[in-house]
Amino acid sequence: MDKAEILKKLNDIFINTLDNADIVLKMETTAADIEEWDSLRHIMLVVEIEKTMKTKFTSKEITKFKNVGDIVNSIEAKK
Amino acid sequence: MTILEDIISRVEELNPIHAKKIRKNISGQNQEFLNKAENFLKDYMQFLTKHGKDLDYAIDCYLKLIDDMLYETIRFMTSKEYSNSSFQDVNTRIYDNPEVMEYHMQGLLLSQFLWIQHYKILEFFLENAPKHQDKTGNYLEVGAGHGIFLNSAIDLFSKVDSFTALDISKSSIEIAKNFVDSSKVRFVHSDILKFEEQDTFDFITMGEVLEHVENPIGLLEKLKSLLNDNGITFITTPTNAPAIDHIYLFRNAEEIREVIRKSGFQIISEIQVPSEDMTAEEAHEKGISVMYGAFLKK
Numbered sequence: 001m002d003k004a005e006i007l008k009k010l011n012d013i014f015i016n017t018l019d020n021a022d023i024v025l026k027m028e029t030t031a032a033d034i035e036e037w038d039s040l041r042h043i044m045l046v047v048e049i050e051k052t053m054k055t056k057f058t059s060k061e062i063t064k065f066k067n068v069g070d071i072v073n074s075i076e077a078k079k
Numbered sequence: 080m081t082i083l084e085d086i087i088s089r090v091e092e093l094n095p096i097h098a099k100k101i102r103k104n105i106s107g108q109n110q111e112f113l114n115k116a117e118n119f120l121k122d123y124m125q126f127l128t129k130h131g132k133d134l135d136y137a138i139d140c141y142l143k144l145i146d147d148m149l150y151e152t153i154r155f156m157t158s159k160e161y162s163n164s165s166f167q168d169v170n171t172r173i174y175d176n177p178e179v180m181e182y183h184m185q186g187l188l189l190s191q192f193l194w195i196q197h198y199k200i201l202e203f204f205l206e207n208a209p210k211h212q213d214k215t216g217n218y219l220e221v222g223a224g225h226g227i228f229l230n231s232a233i234d235l236f237s238k239v240d241s242f243t244a245l246d247i248s249k250s251s252i253e254i255a256k257n258f259v260d261s262s263k264v265r266f267v268h269s270d271i272l273k274f275e276e277q278d279t280f281d282f283i284t285m286g287e288v289l290e291h292v293e294n295p296i297g298l299l300e301k302l303k304s305l306l307n308d309n310g311i312t313f314i315t316t317p318t319n320a321p322a323i324d325h326i327y328l329f330r331n332a333e334e335i336r337e338v339i340r341k342s343g344f345q346i347i348s349e350i351q352v353p354s355e356d357m358t359a360e361e362a363h364e365k366g367i368s369v370m371y372g373a374f375l376k377k
Contacts, residue, residue: 031096039100040355040367043149047156062153063146 001079006072013048027069082120089138097145104195116192123188126257137185144186151321163326166293173324180250188225196352196370200315203350203372204228208235211311214281217241221271221285224251226258228284233263245269272301279307289316290325299342312375320368331363335371349373
């Protein structure tokens with residue numbers, strides 16, 4: 001799975017978890033760009049991403065997620 | 080710029096997702112909250128300076144605590160269990176580890192006014208503790224932490240001539256000593272379960288300790304043995320609050336009440352403060368943390 005495919009999957013997860021159909025993710029998207037992306041929903045997002053992508057992030061990876069690109073790169077590195 | 084605003088701005092640069100939550104927490108608070116926060120933070124700044132540290136150091140500690148909690152919460156959401164089940168493990172990894180204890184305790188200090196549940200519980204204590212001041216001659220606090228309840232008790236209980244603060248962590252006692260008038264307090268470094276005293280106490284406060292033990296009923300029974308027959312105990316503990324040093328999982332307030340009843344205490348008054356903007360029932364249903372506080376009698 002390449003970065004573009006991972007990004008598309010993440011986009012679907014963000015839309016469903018944050019209940020906002022208008023979300024269009026880019027690698028550089030941060031929580032500042034999406035109002036609904038708060039600390040509680042961040043936890044829900046990570047849980048949902050792990051479940052959907054059948055992966056498990058380490059503590060170090062999770063705490064370094066500063067934008068969508070960081071999540072995409074982490075997933076890609078595990079595949 | 081206030082110290083509180085300065086802290087939030089710096090957190091915003093380093094962890095914007097968490098800063099959103101802090102801003103939400105602070106936004107509904109009145110001037111009294113802001114004044115109390117500022118006074119507390121001024122004392123904290125003096126404490127940092129005295130120890131050759133600065134605000135950046137404090138925020139780094141706080142964000143390490145937030146990172147730990149984030150990871151523990153993500154695992155909890157999947158497993159529905161806390162990652163620790165043994166006190167011995169936590170004692171070795173956390174309480175006996177000065178490096179972890181240092182950032183963990185410093186982080187908790189800042190959380191006092193950044194997490195609304197901590198402030199609301201303090202308010203509940205300040206509103207209700209004075210009802211018991213006439214019959215309070217001596218006071219024990221178990222797990223004194225940053226000493227904020229101890230300081231409030233020193234202000235509220237004018238008849239008390241003996242304050243005792245007990246903590247299992249030496250680091251925690253050293254921190255508490257900086258926040259309270261040490262001349263009025265006897266500090267004891269001990270495990271509460273091994274603490275023996277000839278006299279009983281009129282008032283015992285134990286904030287956020289029950290979740291750190293394997294057997295909370297045994298701990299409350301120990302408190303009961305240290306309390307005089309007409310004495311009052313104030314306890315707090317969270318539900319669904321994964322953390323690196325939490326062991327006993329309360330899934331809702333009723334599970335806490337059951338432990339209280341089984342240990343032989345009666346509830347005089349209680350409060351529940353959800354950590355998110357929702358009702359306590361909704362939070363329990365979703366597995367989101369609620370802080371529980373109660374005044375108890377024998």
